């Protein structure tokens with residue numbers, strides 16, 4: 395297993411480019427199942443989850459592979475689909491459950507292993523299932539697999555109990571080929587959902603209300619192949635902005651989707667960083683001391699839960715006392731004890747963390763428990779005195795493309811080493 399070794403205390407400078415969005419790429423690549431003909435994707439990040447997605451597509455009878463050497467192009471084509479997504483793959487990537495809708499739409503059958511628990515809470519899939527049932531699918535549970543079938547999918551009114559990103563994506567994918575009109579109310583408005591809807595439209599789907607909480611879909615007979623470029627990753631961009639902030643640096647985050655990061659930019663400004671939207675991206679200057687703040691995660695356009703761990707790391711070194719409240723996922727504070735080992739002063743009470751800024755963090759061996767928790771430990775390591783070793787970075791490799799190379803290019807002292 396690999397680990398990252400960081401010698402902290404160097405302000406980030408220069409520029410870092412943002413890769414394509416993992417969370418947009420996953421459902422969009424999986425939507426290849428819905429399409430007749432080849433799809434050419436650009437700006438697909440080379441990440442572990444994307445390789446898993448391509449593997450899953452291959453097993454389901456849909457060709458999918460990177461095409462251009464070390465580049466970011468993927469070609470996919472559904473050739474002879476089969477309906478079963480095996481446990482071995484699903485257990486490594488919960489988003490695999492998103493194939494239920496497309497398989498039901500194309501084959502009238504789907505057998506997908508239940509994803510099971512996960513480090514950041516129980517994460518059930520009841521909203522996916524309830525919605526697909528409204529479209530006419532029936533489900534059984536068989537030896538750890540969800541088995542779904544339908545004669546055809548028919549449009550329906552679906553009211554989500556709360557905004558769910560994956561649930562909205564599942565129902566969008568299923569409804570584009572359903573007979574008649576589907577209305578999704580209480581839909582998630584995350585930019586990644588909109589990127590999926592935009593992709594489906596380019597393939598010939600009829601979708602209205604993109605970016606709002608009510609999506610109207612008029613089912614079509616078939617979707618056709620196209621070329622599509624995945625949106626930049628707003629969470630990766632936000633992570634680099636915090637990396638600059640925590641090291642007191644000045645950094646241009648190139649291709650940063652600034653219009654989709656308003657809540658994060660506003661919080662960084664509130665804490666005392668200066669940010670500037672430019673044509674090439676977002677420039678951040680954090681050379682003045684930062685102040686503590688109150689952060690509450692909420693669905694888009696609120697503060698993203700996927701930036702909670704990173705802003706919490708930043709707060710450990712800000713002046714004064716702040717709070718971070720997590721409202722989307724239970725059990726998403728696994729980074730707190732690890733940050734504590736580096737000298738952070740954080741008290742946890744249920745879904746709320748009270749953070750008192752300290753003068754200095756100290757490098758230590760720490761362990762990533764999930765993707766964003768891992769990111770927060772790297773950020774803390776960049777600012778800490780001495781050496782930090784972040785172990786279990788396979789979590790980081792799920793969501794950050796070449797993170798150590800990007801940080802190194804902006805002046806960080808960071809390298810990847812084997813655990814032994």
Ligand code: UD1
Pocket residue numbers: 417418420489515516517518519520521522523557558559560561582584586699700722723724
């Ligand atoms: C997606 C993102 C993840 C992000 C999250 C919230 C991907 C691959 N992952 O996850 O990085 O943190 O959105 O922005 O895009 N829930 C249910 N029943 C359901 C579905 C969800 O109870 O059927 C709950 C979840 O447990 C969670 C909340 O709803 O508490 C939000 O989950 P959801 O928006 O669906 O997140 P994901 O799509 O899993």
